[in-house]
Every structure is written in structure tokens, then in C-alpha cells.
Amino acid sequence: MSELDEGQLGWNSVSEHHWDEAEEHFRKALELDPFHADALTGMAALYLRAGDADQARELCELATAQAERHLPRTKRHTGWDDERIRPYIRALYYLAQSYISQHAWALAQPALEEVVAWDVTGMQGRALDLLAQVLYRIERVEEAVHAFLEAAEYLPEDYYSAGLVLFQLGKRREAERFWRRGLERRPRLAQLIAGYPRVVPNPRGAHRDAEFARAVDYLHHQGELWDAEAKEVLEGLYQRRVASSV
Secondary structure, eight states, X not given: OOHHHHHHHHHHHHHXXXXXXXXXXXXXHHHHOTTOHHHHHHXXXXXXXXXXXXXXXXXXXXXXXXXXXXXXXXXXXXXXXXXXXXXXXXXXXXXXXXXHHTTOHHHHHHHHHHHHHHOTTTTTTHHHHHHHHHHHXXXXXXXXXXXXXXXXXXXXXXXXXXXXXXXXXXXXXXXXXXXXXXXXXXHHHHHHHHHTTTXXXXXXXXGTOHHHHHHHHHHHHHGGGOOHHHHHHHHHHHHHHHHHHO
């Protein structure tokens, strides 16, 4: 089996949360090719999961350099489905995650912007979501709203985030408009946001329920951004929605 096959099997295992199998495949790929970009990124993802952002960052930097050598030089916006650019995009995405784990927000920004330059969907919203969080934390809030709304086309939970930023800017009417969109698409998340951190969802059930898994992930990364006033207004919108449906 080739290093390409082993690397793909590794990422298949990651998607199924079979971490030991993923590591076995990535290590086999690296035995065949020590500079195989996708396998380097795969190992970085496992190090990130284990809390070792330093090692993950080193591996992602190496993976990015290796993958960049095989890019088509004159094509951008080709998308995630283009196998020539996927290793580069994936390496940048996890590099940004390693920066974020180290609270190096400004370093994560150009990596994520490069992902979006090659894949206009921002990896189906995931990179756009991270970019929005980074822009918010470096106080480029108007740009953060725009990025959250782009991400929300793929990840509807980001309607809540766009509304939150607008609410904090004093634009309550616009905030409520996007929160209502979130309530239409992800009503359960509103309850979890309103109760956080008094009530923290148990992530054990996340493997069986994709929507719940996204809610847990959302709260893990953005729950602390919500202040008491914003949660109170959101909860009021949720209760009115429930009452109107009875």
C-alpha cells in the first residue's frame, strides 16, 4: 500500500474518531515517505488532540512547506475537491489551529485567509468559522461579522455568533434578525448558550448526534464570548419562539 493510501486511510479513521487506527496509518505513510504532507498533518492533528500544540505546529509548518511545492501556481479557488491542493489546505488549517491553541491569533489569520484563497467555501465553513473567531479576537469586528455570515452558509450555528458581535456593537435589531435565523436552523443550541456555563453539555453523546456534536464544539470555542445580557436576550427570543409554536 502506498503512502497516499495510508494517509487517506488515516484521515478516514480521524473522521470516524478511531484515533489509534489513524496514528497507525499515518506512521506507516511516514515510513514510506518521511515528508508526506498529509501524514505529517495527520500526526499534527493527533498531537493537537493530545494538547501538544508545539509539536503540532512544527509538523504543520513542515507539512505546509512540503505541500506548497506541489501546488498549481496559477490556480486559486479550485476547491477542496482538487487533490493537488487538499494537502496544502489541510496543513494550513491545522497550522492555524495550532496557533489558536497557543493564543497566537495574529499568526492564525494569514494561514486561514490563504485557505479561503484556495477554497472559496473555506472548507465548507470550518476555516471561515475559525477566521471569524480570530478576527473577533484581534478586534476586527466588522470583518468578523462578515466571516461569520459566510461560514453560516455551511455552519448555521454561526448566525448566533454574527448576532452576538452585532449585539456587542449596539446593533440589537440586526443581532436579533440573525439570532432568529439561528433559531430556525439550530434551536437546541440557543438553550445551551443560554445555560452556559451553568449547564455544560456532556460531550459523550456527541458521536451519535452530529448537531449536538457541533453544539458542544461551538460552546467549547465560543461559549465564553457570550455575556449575561446577550444570553438573556437570546433566551427571550427562544421562549417566544416556543410559545408561538404551541
